[in-house]
Amino acid sequence: MKVHEYQAKQLLAEFGVPVPRGGVARTAAEAREIAAGLAGKVVIKAQVHAGGRGKAGGIKTVSSPDEAQQAAKRMIGSRLVTHQTSPEGVPVSAVLVEEAIDIERELYLGVVIDNTAGMVVIMASEAGGMDIEEIARTSPDKILKAHIDPALGVHPFRARRLAFDLNLAPAQIRPATEIISNLYKLFEAKDCSLAEVNPLAITCDGRILAVDAKLNFDDNASYRQRAVAELRDTEQEDPLEVDAKSRGIENYVKLDGNIGCIVNGAGLAMAVLDLLKQVGGGAANFLDIGTLNEPDRVVQAFRILTSDPDVKAVLVNIFGGMARVDIIAQGIVAAANQMMIGVPVVVRLAGTNVDQGERILNESGLQLIRAYSMQEAAQKAVEAAKKSS
DSSP, X not given: OBOOHHHHHHHHHHTTOOOOSEEEESSHHHHXXXXXXXXXXEEEEEOOSOSOTTTTTOEEEESSHHHHHHHHHHHTTSEEOOTTSOTTOEEOOOEEEEEOXXXXXXXXXXXXXXXXXXXXXXXXXXXXXXXXXXXXXXXXGGEEEEEEOTTTOOOHHHHHHHHHHTTOOHHXXXXXXXXXXXXXXXXXXXXEEEEEEEEEEEETTSOEEEOSEEEEEOGGGTTTOHHHXXXXXXXXXXXXXXXXXXXXXXXXXXXXXXXXXXESSHHHXXXXXXXXXXXXXXXXXXXXXXXXXXXXXXXHHXXXXXXXXXXXXXXXXXXXXXXXXXXXXXXXXXXXXXXXOOSOEEEEEEXXXXXXXXXXXXXXXXXXXXXXXXXXXXXXXXXXHHHHO
């Protein structure tokens, strides 16, 4: 789960990471009021779940409350298109109004999980203001890393070492050490999957401020992070993904292909996506139906796929382990009886109770395209999508 910049900064401040003065506005009048209270130059930032706001016109520096009001008026209610959004862009419902900062240096600071090491890693760099991926590609030597044992947390000397290696002034070492330690504490306490401050700015008067911030949270921890879950803005998410969650399908991601996929198991689902690409097609989604043996789960999956206008064919690929093939087959029949699917359906079943599942489908009278290997299923799905298109 993602949150807006202003929400991320509220959490940063709560954990002792200094941020610029400012406030969130949902109307142009509110933006003017906040700007008047800050005095001087302010920055108006569109609040969207996407990077690249500056180049897209979503960040403006203004010199007066009146200018702040006009900038906010142009942004609020519009749709911002950046390199990280769809061509339709994302809606802007609020702006962050902050004091403009005179920046002397820009640093990078982030906390993420290193899956290879099985540990949390704190990353820092003097090359702030850039994407960390770009830094890693062009100047990997500029990225400092410190792996943290979750049982021990951040020892002060580890944070202090990172601060020293950022070539900070002596007076800045202590506050930088505290910021590094506090960002890790936030990451751990709130079950983050990413905590990133970019840039972490050294101001001309020697302060260290989190000028921009990004926090992502582990959805699997939402049951114990109720306050964080309430920060979710579904308006920023793909409507189909929101609909999937409301129907109990947690593992659904919209993609840009035209073959809707219903698969059990994340690994198998990824393999299906790769195989479709290999045979000249493309998946319209990632959908791991899981191992819950309820026909209605299959019905809900079909409802999601049939509401996607990009889907020109459906591929059901099930390998029954704990999931029972006969239950999946019952779900396919129920879906066909409850809705107009309207596109070809390719079905490949294997595993637990496959004979019973085959019998259910054979006796249903449905016009399904059958396949008995993953390769065959992928090829038939691609052919069906082309004919349907």
